[in-house]
Amino acid sequence: MQVYDMPDARGHFGQFGGVFVAETLVEALEELRLMYEKYRHDPEFLAEFAYDLKHFVGRPSPIYHAKRLSDKIGGAQIYLKREDLNHTGAHKVNNTIGQALLAKRMGKPRVIAETGAGQHGVATATIAARLGLECVVYMGAEDVKRQAPNVFRMKLLGATVVPVESGSKTLKDALNEAMRDWVTNISDTFYIIGTVAGPHPYPMMVRDFQSVIGIEAKDQMIEMLGRQPDAIVACVGGGSNAMGIFYPYIDVPNVRLIGVEAAGHGLETGMHAAPLTANSPVGVLHGNRTYLMQDADGNIIETHSVSAGLDYPGVGPEHAWLKDIKRAEYVAITDDEAMAAFHQLCRTEGIIPALESSHALAYAEKLAKTMPKDQVILVNLSGRGDKDINTVAKLANITL
Amino acid sequence: MSRIQSTFDTLKSQHKKALVPYITAGDPHPKWTVELMHTLVKHGADMIELGVPFSDPMADGPVIQRASERALVHKMGLRKVLEMVGEFRKTDAHTPIVLMGYANPIEAMGIAQFTQLSKQMGVDGVLTVDYPPEECGAFNQALSAAGIDSIFLLSPTTEPARTDLIAQQATGFLYYVSLKGVTGAANLDIEEVKKRVAEIKTKTHLPIGVGFGVKDAATAKSVAAIADAVVVGSRMVLTIEASNEDNLIENVSKLMQELRTAIDAS
Ligand SMILES: Cc1ncc(COP(=O)(O)O)c(C=O)c1O
Numbered sequence: 295m296q297v298y299d300m301p302d303a304r305g306h307f308g309q310f311g312g313v314f315v316a317e318t319l320v321e322a323l324e325e326l327r328l329m330y331e332k333y334r335h336d337p338e339f340l341a342e343f344a345y346d347l348k349h350f351v352g353r354p355s356p357i358y359h360a361k362r363l364s365d366k367i368g369g370a371q372i373y374l375k376r377e378d379l380n381h382t383g384a385h386k387v388n389n390t391i392g393q394a395l396l397a398k399r400m401g402k403p404r405v406i407a408e409t410g411a412g413q414h415g416v417a418t419a420t421i422a423a424r425l426g427l428e429c430v431v432y433m434g435a436e437d438v439k440r441q442a443p444n445v446f447r448m449k450l451l452g453a454t455v456v457p458v459e460s461g462s463k464t465l466k467d468a469l470n471e472a473m474r475d476w477v478t479n480i481s482d483t484f485y486i487i488g489t490v491a492g493p494h495p496y497p498m499m500v501r502d503f504q505s506v507i508g509i510e511a512k513d514q515m516i517e518m519l520g521r522q523p524d525a526i527v528a529c530v531g532g533g534s535n536a537m538g539i540f541y542p543y544i545d546v547p548n549v550r551l552i553g554v555e556a557a558g559h560g561l562e563t564g565m566h567a568a569p570l571t572a573n574s575p576v577g578v579l580h581g582n583r584t585y586l587m588q589d590a591d592g593n594i595i596e597t598h599s600v601s602a603g604l605d606y607p608g609v610g611p612e613h614a615w616l617k618d619i620k621r622a623e624y625v626a627i628t629d630d631e632a633m634a635a636f637h638q639l640c641r642t643e644g645i646i647p648a649l650e651s652s653h654a655l656a657y658a659e660k661l662a663k664t665m666p667k668d669q670v671i672l673v674n675l676s677g678r679g680d681k682d683i684n685t686v687a688k689l690a691n692i693t694l
Numbered sequence: 695m696s697r698i699q700s701t702f703d704t705l706k707s708q709h710k711k712a713l714v715p716y717i718t719a720g721d722p723h724p725k726w727t728v729e730l731m732h733t734l735v736k737h738g739a740d741m742i743e744l745g746v747p748f749s750d751p752m753a754d755g756p757v758i759q760r761a762s763e764r765a766l767v768h769k770m771g772l773r774k775v776l777e778m779v780g781e782f783r784k785t786d787a788h789t790p791i792v793l794m795g796y797a798n799p800i801e802a803m804g805i806a807q808f809t810q811l812s813k814q815m816g817v818d819g820v821l822t823v824d825y826p827p828e829e830c831g832a833f834n835q836a837l838s839a840a841g842i843d844s845i846f847l848l849s850p851t852t853e854p855a856r857t858d859l860i861a862q863q864a865t866g867f868l869y870y871v872s873l874k875g876v877t878g879a880a881n882l883d884i885e886e887v888k889k890r891v892a893e894i895k896t897k898t899h900l901p902i903g904v905g906f907g908v909k910d911a912a913t914a915k916s917v918a919a920i921a922d923a924v925v926v927g928s929r930m931v932l933t934i935e936a937s938n939e940d941n942l943i944e945n946v947s948k949l950m951q952e953l954r955t956a957i958d959a960s
Pocket of ligand 1: 384385386410411412413414488489490529530531532533534535536602603604648650651676677678
């Protein structure tokens with residue numbers, strides 16, 4: 295059997311990935327690459343990481359059979375990998391702990407992060423508080439408005455939140471601004487990127503830290519059902535929760551891997567955040583080569599999604615690769631479909647999902663209808679929806 | 695011989711240093727760009743760095759990002775930038791033009807078409823900020839085949855072995871980024887720059903330009919004393935930003951005269 299072994303030494307997944315940054319960042323990335331090489335298989339580092347995941351995050355996260363939901367839909371059985379039950383409420387914390395432990399070993403007293411929905415910012419602020427690191431989070435001004443509760447949480451945790459007013463004032467602009475901070479403060483600062491994007495080694499490193507999700511799921515499915523699922527469904531913004539659950543399954547035959555992008559108002563309207571599904575051209579942004587939503591001049595176009603965490607014009611380079619080699623499939627779900635799935639899960643299972651995760655749920659429901667009752671779909675429930683209640687209320691014209 | 699090389703050769707024989715202003719094409723409005731370029735030359739520019747607007751200029755500070763945003767309002771894309779160079783060339787056949795920008799607009803146009811159009815319009819050098827030498831082999835070959843210089847950045851954190859690698863691939867001149875940070879950031883440390891430029895000089899015969907922190911005539915003067923070219927970016931753009939239609943050309947001319955005088959006095 296062929297063993298999946300990506301990326302190459304310079305971070306390429308076929309034509310995707312790589313290190314496309316200004317010379318001012320090259321040495322910092324090289325330092326990070328060497329440190330990560332040193333620690334990624336280091337027993338002491340891995341033990342400390344595992345300890346924190348267990349005692350601080352509360353892992354392993356359970357897998358839950360959404361029986362009432364499955365019955366209601368009347369097709370394949372839907373199981374949920376409950377990343378929403380993690381400390382801080384999403385999968386993001388798995389990665390921030392890994393990177394913060396690395397920052398500590400590198401002797402960097404200051405961490406910075408970009409955030410869209412605020413979940414990665416909260417997770418970074420949380421671990422920074424625990425390790426006594428200074429923390430600055432860049433967040434698009436538009437997202438600061440949409441995700442007010444998370445902004446306040448970050449402040450409670452002692453972080454400084456910097457609203458980014460440039461460009462489209464969303465996640466991509468926050469990432470630009472964090473990069474600028476990093477080049478300016480390279481000697482004392484560690485940049486904790488929140489998804490499987492950015493220049494090498496970030497896509498690989500974030501995937502590795504998040505792959506605890508899939509590693510656990512593989513054991514849990516055997517324990518619960520004595521077999522692996524027929525399909526795994528996860529939402530894709532940059533793609534970290536999806537890579538986390540996909541990666542340990544890449545070499546497992548007969549498990550479909552399905553990434554769900556945000557179709558926003560609909561792919562045909564152009565107001566979406568689905569570069570893979572919409573067949574966007576290949577380009578270079580934020581340090582890597584990937585599929586990118588852009589205009590004819592190569593400028594990045596504004597994206598739209600009801601969920602801030604999926605509102606990103608690119609996608610992690612490994613997803614671009616998995617699409618090209620046809621190991622994973624990519625589909626898109628509109629704002630309205632995601633909202634319907636959100637309400638459905640609230641009322642049938644007593645779980646309030648994140649709007650990001652609701653995209654994965656919505657597709658799983660569609661797919662389940664086409665599959666027999668004895669088949670199994672595992673959905674990565676990447677986060678809880680408490681952060682989204684303002685958005686949901688606003689859509690229903692309710693003032694809280 | 696390339697226009698860039700002959701410009702540096704001539705300056706050297708006259709014991710002068712190059713003044714290289716940067717402006718973003720299309721800022722404050724596309725109708726001004728060609729006239730601004732001629733104004734820069736009239737008041738002492740030896741070479742022009744012309745920025746290609748990009749939606750996500752990660753290596754630039756807020757000043758140059760705002761210039762990009764002003765230009766993009768008018769849909770100022772790479773194709774139009776190249777047309778402007780062609781327009782400029784109609785009346786100026788000797789001042790070298792270096793395009794400075796990001797990889798994505800070039801890839802969107804396609805490397806073959808970009809190099810062909812650049813050559814046709816009279817571009818002399820290309821600095822692609824987010825194309826480190828490891829990632830741009832094919833692009834460099836295409837530029838070289840078209841007789842266009844590949845300009846690379848060196849930073850305060852670039853290790854000696856990497857300086858060798860970059861110096862091998864670079865043609866025209868090398869651009870030393872004089873501070874840790876983005877364009878227009880804090881003040882540069884002239885002693886540190888002096889030391890680094892001297893080190894780089896032991897590894898290459900290419901002229902060395904210094905930029906990213908040249909904020910005024912005094913800094914330009916001290917940089918001119920230690921480098922072959924002084925690049926002035928954010929300061930130019932700030933002047934453009936602060937001007938209106940009536941005083942734009944006058945203000946830019948005045949700034950250029952100050953810089954030229956300071957550099958020639960070094
Ligand atoms: C709950 C949740 N799910 C998913 C995402 C999307 O990120 P990724 O695609 O990296 O998993 C986010 C991002 O903020 C999130 O908060």
